């Protein structure tokens with residue numbers, strides 16, 4: 001669990017923002033957690049493919 005996971009869980013960050021943050025935090029998080037976050041992002045995108053239209 002990291003800031004990105006928390007923000008995604010809260011719906012406070014779009015997947016686009018989360019991917020940008022993930023790029024910046026990649027080295028700190030480590031490969032294993034980066035893979036976990038990418039999975040969460042894919043799930044979030046599948047559930048809501050157009051997040052900019054949701055409030």
Ligand SMILES: [Zn+2]
Nearest residue numbers: 001002004005
């Ligand atoms: Zn995380």
